[in-house]
Amino acid sequence: MSTETNHPEPDLSEFADLAVALEAARPEPTEEFTERLDAAVADHFPAEWSNESWGDSRDGFLTPIKRWLRQLNRHRLPLMAGGAGLAVVVIAVGIGLNQGPDEPGPDTPTTIADSNSGRAAEGELFDGSGKATEDSAGATAGPARIESESLAQADAGGHFSRVRPTSKAPGPYAAGIANRKVAQEAEITLGTRPENVQEVSNEIVETVDDHNGIVLDSSVKDGPAGEAGADFSLMIPSAQLESAISDLSGIADLRARSQETEDITAPTLTVQDSLRTARARVESLVGQLADATTDEERAKVEDELGQERRKVARLTTRLNRLDRKANLTPVAVTVETGGGASADQNDSSWGITDAVDEAGRMLAIAAGVALIALAVAIPVALLVLIALALNRAWVRRARRRALDES
Amino acid sequence: MNVTLEPPQAVTDLRVRTFEDLYRGSRDDLYAYVAGLLRDRVAAEDVTALAFERAYRKWNRFDPKRGTARGWLFGIARNAALDELRKRKREAPLTHDPAAPEPIDRAGEDLERQMTVTRALATLPAAERELVSLKFYAGLNNKEIAEATGISASNVGTRIHRAMSKLRQACQEAEHVN
Numbered sequence: 250m251s252t253e254t255n256h257p258e259p260d261l262s263e264f265a266d267l268a269v270a271l272e273a274a275r276p277e278p279t280e281e282f283t284e285r286l287d288a289a290v291a292d293h294f295p296a297e298w299s300n301e302s303w304g305d306s307r308d309g310f311l312t313p314i315k316r317w318l319r320q321l322n323r324h325r326l327p328l329m330a331g332g333a334g335l336a337v338v339v340i341a342v343g344i345g346l347n348q349g350p351d352e353p354g355p356d357t358p359t360t361i362a363d364s365n366s367g368r369a370a371e372g373e374l375f376d377g378s379g380k381a382t383e384d385s386a387g388a389t390a391g392p393a394r395i396e397s398e399s400l401a402q403a404d405a406g407g408h409f410s411r412v413r414p415t416s417k418a419p420g421p422y423a424a425g426i427a428n429r430k431v432a433q434e435a436e437i438t439l440g441t442r443p444e445n446v447q448e449v450s451n452e453i454v455e456t457v458d459d460h461n462g463i464v465l466d467s468s469v470k471d472g473p474a475g476e477a478g479a480d481f482s483l484m485i486p487s488a489q490l491e492s493a494i495s496d497l498s499g500i501a502d503l504r505a506r507s508q509e510t511e512d513i514t515a516p517t518l519t520v521q522d523s524l525r526t527a528r529a530r531v532e533s534l535v536g537q538l539a540d541a542t543t544d545e546e547r548a549k550v551e552d553e554l555g556q557e558r559r560k561v562a563r564l565t566t567r568l569n570r571l572d573r574k575a576n577l578t579p580v581a582v583t584v585e586t587g588g589g590a591s592a593d594q595n596d597s598s599w600g601i602t603d604a605v606d607e608a609g610r611m612l613a614i615a616a617g618v619a620l621i622a623l624a625v626a627i628p629v630a631l632l633v634l635i636a637l638a639l640n641r642a643w644v645r646r647a648r649r650r651a652l653d654e655s
Numbered sequence: 656m657n658v659t660l661e662p663p664q665a666v667t668d669l670r671v672r673t674f675e676d677l678y679r680g681s682r683d684d685l686y687a688y689v690a691g692l693l694r695d696r697v698a699a700e701d702v703t704a705l706a707f708e709r710a711y712r713k714w715n716r717f718d719p720k721r722g723t724a725r726g727w728l729f730g731i732a733r734n735a736a737l738d739e740l741r742k743r744k745r746e747a748p749l750t751h752d753p754a755a756p757e758p759i760d761r762a763g764e765d766l767e768r769q770m771t772v773t774r775a776l777a778t779l780p781a782a783e784r785e786l787v788s789l790k791f792y793a794g795l796n797n798k799e800i801a802e803a804t805g806i807s808a809s810n811v812g813t814r815i816h817r818a819m820s821k822l823r824q825a826c827q828e829a830e831h832v833n
Contacts, residue, residue, distance in 0.1 A: 264819040267826070270772040271791040276690035278683060282700045286707065290678050294708045648737035655740050655781030 337622070430517040431510055432574040433487060436581045437497055438505035443477035443586045445501070446470075450479045452500045453582055457483050460493040462580075474587035481582040490578045497582060504585070517571045524564040531557045674714045677724050678707060684793040688729065689736050691788030694777055702739050706732035726802025729795060733785070733803055740781065775825035783818035790815050 261268070278286075289295075441449050450469045457464055466482035485493045498506060534554040541547040685706060690699035709731050710717075717727055776784055789800045797815075801808040 261816065261819060264823065267772065267819060267823055268791055270768050271776070271787065274769040274773045274776075275687045275792045276696070276699070278686040278700065278703070279696075282686075282703075283682065286682065286704055289704070290675065290707065290711070294711050644738075647741055648734065651737050651740040651744060652781050652785065654744065 428514075430513045430571060430575040431487070432513045432571075433490060433511070433578040434509045434580075435485075435490065435494055435578060436505070436507045436583070437494065437503070438583045438585060439497075439501040440504045440585055440588070441501040443472065443474050446477045446479055446584055446586060449501045449584050450481075453479075453481055453483075453497060453584070456493065456496045456500065457481075457485065459496070460489040461486055462489070462493060463577075465579075477586045479582075479584040481580075481584075483580040483582060484577045485580050487576055487578045490580075494580070497580070501584065513571055513575060517568070517575075520564055520568045520571060524561060524568060527557055527561045527564055531561060674711055677710070677728060681725055681728055682707075684795075685729065685732050687792035688785075688788045688795075689732055691776070691792045692733075692736050692781065692785045693739060698739050698743070702732065702735045706735045709735070722802040723799055725795060726799040729789065729793065729799065729803035730805075771826055771829050772822070775822055775829050778825050779818060779821055783814070783821060786811065786815050787818050787822060 439449060446469060450467070454464060454467075462483055462485040464481060464483055467480065469479040471477050494506070494508070531554065534550055534557060538547060538550045538554060541550055682703075686699055686703045689702045689706070690696060693699050693702065706728065710728050713731070717724060721727075776787060779787070785804070786800065789795045789803065795803065797808045797811045800806070800811045800815075804811070806814065
């Protein structure tokens with residue numbers, strides 16, 4: 250008998266007769282079968298072959314999935330997988346760009362390119378007249394105070410600057426009050442080159458005029474970069490505040506912008522109520538004075554009437570002050586030179602530094618998205634590997650048992 | 656009679672360069688092994704075809720350093736055959752196999768002896784029937800059997816010897832009954 254060099258085979262010569270009988274009894278395939286199989290091999294097992302009667306009898310719990318995958322075109326499968334992967338990456342990057350570092354959050358600023366949407370958000374708070382709309386009443390009610398800070402390194406168009414709206418706790422008086430009174434304050438810091446300070450200052454004044462505002466105070470200083478600059482203290486009609494700030498932001502390189510909003514509805518209502526009461530009291534006292542019959546009585550009523558009239562005057566002044574606070578918004582504009590990369594360039598230019606910054610930001614986002622994708626993919630891959638290993642072990646065990654029990 | 660234990664159609668030193676080489680040298684051997692294990696011609700054809708298809712799909716993953724091509728191929732066929740046994744057990748256990756391979760009446764050979772051996776082989780447990788089929792139907796050497804079954808090569812010889820002893824005893828009992 251034949252022997253293997255490394256594995257000497259035991260002597261089976263005592264079973265020679267059995268071996269001959271076994272050889273003679275060896276099952277042979279039918280011609281029909283061998284012809285079909287030969288043809289399949291010659292055709293390299295075409296796809297139709299797999300779908301014919303030769304079924305896959307191995308049936309672990311992943312077998313249905315494997316069958317489904319096998320049914321897919323072998324060449325299409327990598328393309329489909331690649332396409333699906335690409336779609337996932339594109340979606341993830343899209344989500345990352347929309348919700349990444351620009352998403353408004355406690356510590357995350359938004360772009361002012363998104364500041365249009367920021368304005369839209371503010372538009373929800375204020376209607377065209379600068380008063381709060383009813384929809385926003387709940388959010389800005391009572392002695393609420395809403396701030397929107399912005400940190401900007403932006404071009405003149407206001408792109409790429411950051412806005413961070415923050416909201417303090419709403420007050421309890423808001424619901425159902427239509428005419429809200431809101432006091433606002435704003436600060437803008439613009440950057441430009443020293444030789445452009447005067448020009449920028451002139452444009453600021455023109456913009457204020459265009460919006461029917463008032464320049465309360467201004468100072469312009471010449472000098473080298475870092476020293477040259479200007480400061481403006483403005484009063485802008487609240488109804489035009491948004492457009493005025495937008496125009497002011499576009500005059501030069503927007504470096505910073507902040508806005509504070511304070512709901513003064515509650516104090517206004519309180520003063521109005523007090524004023525109404527005081528006026529009613531005055532009228533009542535005037536009636537009492539007319540009805541007074543004695544000098545002593547008349548003097549007492551006049552004294553009280555004087556006090557009430559002073560109170561009415563005081564409350565009227567307070568109310569006027571509150572109205573003025575609601576109707577006119579103080580805006581501080583600072584023009585500075587030096588310190589900003591973009592200040593050394595054309596005010597509205599978008600240079601290579603910006604491009605590098607933007608590219609870095611995009612890369613950081615992409616890396617973040619990739620990290621998130623990995624954080625999802627690794628546990629999933631581990632689960633799949635465990636499932637495959639379990640399936641393999643289960644199939645092996647089942648095969649062993651099938652052999653033992655047959 | 657000139658007795659040889661050289662397995663029929665043995666291709667002990669098959670130098671397989673292509674899948675076609677492997678197929679041509681193993682087709683009938685593989686069928687014989689599967690038919691001997693399953694005792695069902697139709698199922699044996701299915702499993703044989705499936706095994707060759709799987710081997711073809713995995714051919715570029717075959718590593719000659721890890722074993723012979725025949726050992727690898729018979730391992731694939733063995734898995735498919737055992738899966739068939741499992742399926743058969745789940746669906747409807749065969750108490751009688753109408754399609755069991757019948758011995759071929761070759762000229763000059765004793766038909767009765769062949770039938771006795773075939774019936775005796777059917778009485779062996781599947782694990783032993785498998786080893787006998789691999790050895791004498793498929794013509795694998797012990798190393799290839801070890802590769803196909805996962806049993807150590809030295810153990811293969813021992814087990815085959817034991818299976819042949821049982822087969823002889825079964826043949827003697829069958830002849831005694833007749």
